[in-house]
Amino acid sequence: MIHVGLNHFLIVSAILFSFGIFGIVTRKNAVMVLMGIELILNAANINFVAFARYGNLGYNGQVMALFIIILAAAEAAIALAIVLNVYKNFSNVNVDEIDNLKE
Amino acid sequence: MSVYDLMFYLFAALTLVSAFFVVTLRNIVHSAFFLLFTFFGVVGLYVLLAADFIAIVQLVVYVGGILILLLFGVMLTNKITNVQIKTGTFQLLPSIIGVGLFLGILVETMINTKWKVSPAEIPTTTAYSIGTLLLQDYVVVFELLGILLLIALIGAASMARR
Numbered sequence: 001m002i003h004v005g006l007n008h009f010l011i012v013s014a015i016l017f018s019f020g021i022f023g024i025v026t027r028k029n030a031v032m033v034l035m036g037i038e039l040i041l042n043a044a045n046i047n048f049v050a051f052a053r054y055g056n057l058g059y060n061g062q063v064m065a066l067f068i069i070i071l072a073a074a075e076a077a078i079a080l081a082i083v084l085n086v087y088k089n090f091s092n093v094n095v096d097e098i099d100n101l102k103e
Numbered sequence: 104m105s106v107y108d109l110m111f112y113l114f115a116a117l118t119l120v121s122a123f124f125v126v127t128l129r130n131i132v133h134s135a136f137f138l139l140f141t142f143f144g145v146v147g148l149y150v151l152l153a154a155d156f157i158a159i160v161q162l163v164v165y166v167g168g169i170l171i172l173l174l175f176g177v178m179l180t181n182k183i184t185n186v187q188i189k190t191g192t193f194q195l196l197p198s199i200i201g202v203g204l205f206l207g208i209l210v211e212t213m214i215n216t217k218w219k220v221s222p223a224e225i226p227t228t229t230a231y232s233i234g235t236l237l238l239q240d241y242v243v244v245f246e247l248l249g250i251l252l253l254i255a256l257i258g259a260a261s262m263a264r265r
Contacts, residue, residue, distance in 0.1 A: 004112075007213060015119055015210075019122045026192045031173060045145070045157075049157060050152055053154070056222065062154050063233055070252065073252075076172050081258070
């Protein structure tokens with residue numbers, strides 16, 4: 001068994017990223033699509049922190065990970081406000097049934 | 104196998120298994136709770152990567168903030184009388200094929216690329232260095248993110264109130 005190195009973290013983040021894409025593509029509920037986006041952002045964050053640790057590049061990668069977490073928080077708040085408005089107008093949040101821009 | 108390796112496999116398994124359940128379970132509330140375990144697993148991976156500050160921020164912002172927000176989203180967009188909060192799936196087979204191919208290419212690339220690896224010695228604390236970087240090299244980005252959070256706050260409040 002080889003020691004855990006950079007590749008192990010990269011593969012974990014690749015699988016997490018794929019699960020995120022799978023969730024976004026297949027789920028009907030808009031809140032589930034948001035959960036997929038959170039998985040993808042987490043995968044990107046693992047990559048940033050892993051390269052910061054193993055690339056001897058200082059702490060720039062960790063600062064970027066911090067920025068991504070901040071943007072994810074802002075994105076979740078805005079997206080949920082939009083989802084609530086969609087629910088008010090359509091009485092459901094299934095992304096395949098919401099196909100009217102204006103009635 | 105050292106303790107470090109053992110902890111890595113533990114947290115990686117926790118992250119990936121619960122991420123799998125997040126995207127496959129039909130009940131949205133169950134998915135949201137498995138997302139909690141995914142975030143905990145990612146926190147463990149950050150600690151193993153010697154990023155203590157990022158790990159704590161992830162714990163506070165994701166588990167304490169974003170997950171609660173998502174649960175509120177689930178509760179507010181379904182009828183309370185609905186005991187079964189289900190979500191449908193579509194395009195299952197094409198997406199399994201597409202995502203599987205994509206994952207194969209990604210993993211193959213990451214294994215075969217010769218990364219320039221030169222690990223630094225493990226620091227005792229990272230908060231001091233991150234704070235210095237935030238207020239020197241990245242001070243403009245830092246201020247812009249503050250403004251962005253303010254705009255997001257006002258925008259979300261005015262949109263949800265309408």
